[in-house]
Amino acid sequence: xxxxxxxxxxxxxxxxxxAQLSYRHAFMLVLKRDLTIAMRHxxxxxxxxxxxxxxxxxxxxxxxxEAKTLSRIAPGIIWVAALxxxxxxxxxxxxxxHLDGSLEQMLLSPHPIFILVLAKIFAHWLITGLPLIxxxxxxxxxxxxxKNSYTALLLTLLLGTPVLSLLGAIGVxxxxxxxxxxxxxxLLILPLYIPVLIFATSAIDTAALGLPYSGQxxxxxxxxxxxxxxxxxxxxxxxxxxxx
Amino acid sequence: xxxxxxxxxxxxTTYHFTNKLLPWLIALAALFxxxxxxxxxxxxxxxxxxxxxxxxxxxxxxxxSLSMGIYVSMAIAALSSxxxxxxxxxxxxxxxxxxxxxxTAIALITGAAWGKPxxxxxxxxxxxxxxxxxxxxxxxxVIALHxxxxxxxxxxxxxxxxxxxxxxxxPIIKYSVDWWNTLHQGSTVSKIGKPSMSLDMLWPFIFSFxxxxxxxxxxxxxxxxNEILARxxxxxxxxxxxxxxxxx
Numbered sequence: 001x002x003x004x005x006x007x008x009x010x011x012x013x014x015x016x017x018x019a020q021l022s023y024r025h026a027f028m029l030v031l032k033r034d035l036t037i038a039m040r041h042x043x044x045x046x047x048x049x050x051x052x053x054x055x056x057x058x059x060x061x062x063x064x065x066e067a068k069t070l071s072r073i074a075p076g077i078i079w080v081a082a083l084x085x086x087x088x089x090x091x092x093x094x095x096x097x098h099l100d101g102s103l104e105q106m107l108l109s110p111h112p113i114f115i116l117v118l119a120k121i122f123a124h125w126l127i128t129g130l131p132l133i134x135x136x137x138x139x140x141x142x143x144x145x146x147k148n149s150y151t152a153l154l155l156t157l158l159l160g161t162p163v164l165s166l167l168g169a170i171g172v173x174x175x176x177x178x179x180x181x182x183x184x185x186x187l188l189i190l191p192l193y194i195p196v197l198i199f200a201t202s203a204i205d206t207a208a209l210g211l212p213y214s215g216q217x218x219x220x221x222x223x224x225x226x227x228x229x230x231x232x233x234x235x236x237x238x239x240x241x242x243x244x
Numbered sequence: 245x246x247x248x249x250x251x252x253x254x255x256x257t258t259y260h261f262t263n264k265l266l267p268w269l270i271a272l273a274a275l276f277x278x279x280x281x282x283x284x285x286x287x288x289x290x291x292x293x294x295x296x297x298x299x300x301x302x303x304x305x306x307x308x309s310l311s312m313g314i315y316v317s318m319a320i321a322a323l324s325s326x327x328x329x330x331x332x333x334x335x336x337x338x339x340x341x342x343x344x345x346x347x348t349a350i351a352l353i354t355g356a357a358w359g360k361p362x363x364x365x366x367x368x369x370x371x372x373x374x375x376x377x378x379x380x381x382x383x384x385x386v387i388a389l390h391x392x393x394x395x396x397x398x399x400x401x402x403x404x405x406x407x408x409x410x411x412x413x414x415p416i417i418k419y420s421v422d423w424w425n426t427l428h429q430g431s432t433v434s435k436i437g438k439p440s441m442s443l444d445m446l447w448p449f450i451f452s453f454x455x456x457x458x459x460x461x462x463x464x465x466x467x468x469x470n471e472i473l474a475r476x477x478x479x480x481x482x483x484x485x486x487x488x489x490x491x492x
Contacts (some may be wrong), residue, residue, distance in 0.1 A: 023300045060402055170409055173404060175392070177393075180395065184388055187388050188388075188406060190381075191378050191381040191382050191385065191410075191417070192410075196415055198420045198424040199423075218419075230412070234405055234409055237326070237405055238402065241405065243403070244395075
């Protein structure tokens with residue numbers, strides 16, 4: 001019964017192949033587009049980074065310059081600042097696309113929304129998460145982070161910041177249609193960031209004591225893969241609601 | 245098997261069903277709450293260690309467990325709204341969220357009031373307290389998201405997605421907080437647990453727990469009716485209801 005219908009569809013499909021993209025191609029296209037846009041608005045890359053640096057320099061000023069105290073609280077400060085910097089940068093993930101209508105076109109396109117959303121989130125991580133990781137060791141020096149902890153800091157940031165982008169994307173997708181979404185976004189997202197914060201800082205603390213921290217890393221990796229597979233679905237559903 | 249539920253997809257039928265349900269819920273809540281609370285506060289024996297201050301237990305524990313129970317039922321409503329596109333499920337989730345937030349707040353406040361005489365401090369960063377606080381934040385997030393949308397249908401869907409994301413996260417948050425607590429400080433005073441209770445303390449607890457559960461039922465039922473009316477205000481049957489009540 002279904003066979004003739006399929007054979008009827010086949011020729012139309014072959015004529016459309018030039019217009020149709022493979023998943024990988026679609027992913028790369030969206031990624032390239034987002035990176036190009038980001039490169040043309042360099043402020044968007046630099047400002048969250050500056051925020052990260054300034055917040056971290058505020059803490060020694062507020063708490064006092066003793067190296068002992070600073071090295072004790074350094075993991076927490078760096079991670080909280082990273083959470084806030086990510087939160088600050090999330091807004092542009094879908095906002096401009098929503099305003100100029102390209103988001104709706106993406107939802108209408110024949111490609112699975114999962115792929116497109118994943119590409120956008122990956123671009124967001126490349127623009128905000130990666131610079132954060134690169135600059136973090138420098139700030140760790142300022143905060144007298146324990147020598148043993150540098151690898152742990154970098155590894156937790158490497159596994160943890162993608163989780164921040166993925167979970168944050170859910171919040172942005174839910175609030176993209178709302179005019180004053182900024183404050184609301186932090187209310188929605190920050191509670192969800194708590195597990196990453198807890199395990200990342202405890203990994204760094206454990207590393208400072210010279211103990212193995214692979215357990216914490218494994219849990220952050222589990223959070224990463226869990227959110228990698230589930231979050232894009234939630235983002236897709238949320239975008240459909242937001243664009244109505 | 246689920247066919248008996250089908251008529252309740254119609255708002256009017258459900259509205260009249262809540263009409264019938266409400267008196268029963270009110271009666272049961274009044275009965276159980278009055279028996280349970282009077283028994284618990286006046287007649288149950290005082291704890292040999294904590295004295296009379298343990299009696300706040302009879303409000304604190306029902307509020308805490310109901311705060312979690314309401315979130316789970318909210319998530320079930322959100323799921324059925326997303327999967328089967330039931331608009332009434334949205335309305336029920338919207339009705340439940342503030343009640344859940346209120347009970348979470350009650351659990352936190354009574355917990356603080358209990359903690360002051362027992363632990364000597366209003367607040368400690370105990371795993372249970374922390375995860376209850378985070379639950380309150382999740383509730384407030386859902387409510388804030390719901391209020392941010394003009395269109396109530398969209399608001400329900402968006403809040404539903406957030407509720408489901410939250411319900412996946414609650415166990416993760418719970419375990420991470422447990423873990424964090426054991427890492428950062430040894431259990432100093434948090435070893436309160438649930439004392440194995442004697443029966444004359446347990447019975448008033450069961451009564452007051454049922455009483456609070458029925459009270460939640462009453463409040464949610466009232467809010468649910470209001471939601472139905474607000475969302476269907478253009479429908480003729482709502483207008484008829486209004487006209488009838490005005491003529492009276």
